[in-house]
Amino acid sequence: MSQHKYENIKKHEAVPPAGSMIESLRDLGYSPETAAADIIDNAIFARAKNIWIDFKWNGKLSKVSFRDDGKGMNEDELIQAMRPGSQSPSIKREVNDLGRFGLGLKTASFSQCRLFTVLSRKKNTPITYWRWDLDYTTDPNTAGWTILNMADEEDIELTNNMEEGSIVVWQNLDRIIETNKKEISEDEFYNVAEKVKRHIEMIFHRYLETGKIKIIFNEIQVNGWDPFLKGEAATQPFPEELLENGSVKVKAYVLPHRSKLEEDVWIENEERGGWDTLQGFYIYRNERLLLAADWLGITRKKSHYKLARIMIDLPNHLDQDWQIDIKKSRARPPLSSRQRLKAIAMATMTQAEQVFRHRGKQIQRSLSTDFSFVWNEVVKNERYFFRINQDHPVIAAQIAKFPEKKKEIQKLIRIIEETVPGPIIIAKENEYPDSMVRPFEKTPSEEIVSLMKELFIGWIKQGFNSDIAKRKLLTTEPFSDYPQLIETLTDE
Template identity: 50%
Template sequence: MNYNITDTTIAEPCASSMILTFRAIGYNLEAAVADIIDNSISANAKNIWFNSEWQGGNSFITILDDGCGMNHEELVQAMKPGAKNPMDERSEKDLGRFGLGLKTASFSQCKKLIVLSKKAGFAPIYWIWDLNYVNQTNKWELIRYPIPDIFLHALDELKSGTLVIWTDLDRIIPTNTLNSNEIVKGKFLEQMEKVRQHLSMTFHRFIEEKNIKLFCWGHEIKPWNPFLLTEKATQAFPEEHFNEAKMKGYVLPHKCHLTEEIYKTAEGINGWTNQQGFYVYRGKRLILAGDWLGLFRKEEHYKLVRIQIDLPNKLDTDWQIDIKKIDSASTIYMPRTNKKIHS
């Protein structure tokens, strides 16, 4: 096709409508926070701090890192939807793919995304996606207005780094919630604890290998390894390779070989029966936990079986990794089965 001789017309998407589409991609809070932390790891951060502050309808969530940071041009580029071509070749350590994670993860939880960043040798800079402004103007425009000093000075002690701030948390807290509402506060704190547990599991290999330190409310997060590698009674099977992916199976010890504390910890968030199955990693980052990918049903007599699958990011297309990578609500295809798999 010779596109030089064809008629064309601009079909620019409506900003307010497209933003609503981004909001509907379907992240839960834990997956959304993990997507932001992916960016921090890709930026070579060594320390990452997750924090939340209950203030009723004015509550906020922050993710701070000491990565390489961004100057003005790099920050604006990073805040553009589709900042990277998903077909571009990536570093093996790059946990991104579509250039949408920062935006879609944030919009799924809040109406205001503030990103403050500092690159070594540059002054700190920030820009804001304010979805109320986008809805009023119908323009793809970042905006900048005064933000609290607590945010402005968050990077003062760091040579470089980035602070992601979520405010107007309408998908987490009902609008106009009073600070004194103990019921909503309790639910908010429960969600924050789920985030902590999810980060402990999702990034456990990074933490164990001392590539990063993760903090939640100032406390260092300990890794949750699903395979109980430190237990002598854990049975490990030989590693197998297929299509540049690696697979290794484990049978975890029976309860009688574990202390009560280790047994309780090893069952994870959903209990022993629900934690059985495949654990799929992309670049050492856990993207699917405890699922048989449609190959088997979860049964009581399989509850000690957990299988590790390692994928390089060059296999994203084969495994149909989507914007959210693989999450509990995702649909993926197991290579070589030609069968649609719900995970």
């Protein structure tokens, strides 16, 4: 019926001018990092095992190239791939397809350069190559949706030497080389390259960790960077949860307190934007990271949530439901999942705050009420303050040694409680986060070791067996920081 509806209506094709349309596509908001990731997506979909990325400085003649050993394309396939909007976002795709709109190769390349060439070769077939040149496309004398059958000789030779695969070459790098009409230096060019490399380390870390792909960046192999620090013993994983009939997997992690990490691991996170910045949800599609460190409107980033990170795995058939954008840098969960995600986030943030505030103890939620802290938080009339826990085993034992001095000791404790320099601590923590020196950090003092042994022997004498006495120490501050030392204690 819709075909007959306009049968007698005057019609005219409204084809957009190629030059102005492509110039508009250049401003979708790609950075060099997100643009490079889109090119890698195509190589992965082409079943590449190895990807070579090269940033070559030569002033305004500098270029960036991406080479892969994937299955390659014949001429008809390459011409189709060079066409903007080469596939509908609504069609059913292969499960390992990392694209959606058929725009990634073009919009990513247009965003960084005015000239890009793709050369490709399928096994046992001749090479093929085509080029977009925006100066040609926007010239009034040649304007049109025209690609050019040309490539540089060195790239043709390199492709001829490949059994199969593709090469994408960016030239006339106006968005990288020229910023504010000022040409950048060689050092600044390679700083851009380093940012791209670090982005790739995170976006494709799961591919790199499992060996599904190998990426060689300026002749150096790229290693994946895991934002969840799964290799650290003190990282606390939550059980995996399934949403949307099992299609979506969610797994939360609470990262270790600084005192539980080597300095270089802590600095690595700091250099990637800072611990506060890296908290939040990490959304993956087919193991490729789409959106990093975003609370999806559930909460704002706060310092005491800095150790909370949550992995969400999506299949590509949920792209529209999750509003995945062209750049693969935005996602929004459907209403059907938001409430459960909020509950998971709140549980993760609560645990992360405990670790942050109590210096990295492995406090399971089911056991947290049994944990003996030296300081207890008290809330009264919607205001909070801190009191020394006089039921703490060490404090209680010391008070019991001097029954005739109990009131004097309690007065002394009250003076300490009333003079806690809270405002100064908060101001220093805000100004110099994570720089406060912690007593007994990593290496316990002789006094701590002596008190630990004294408590352990005391519990043994009270009739507790060795295993129970050790468990009690593991839930008592500050001895809980030294599980290996606790394990060496004996009742002999």
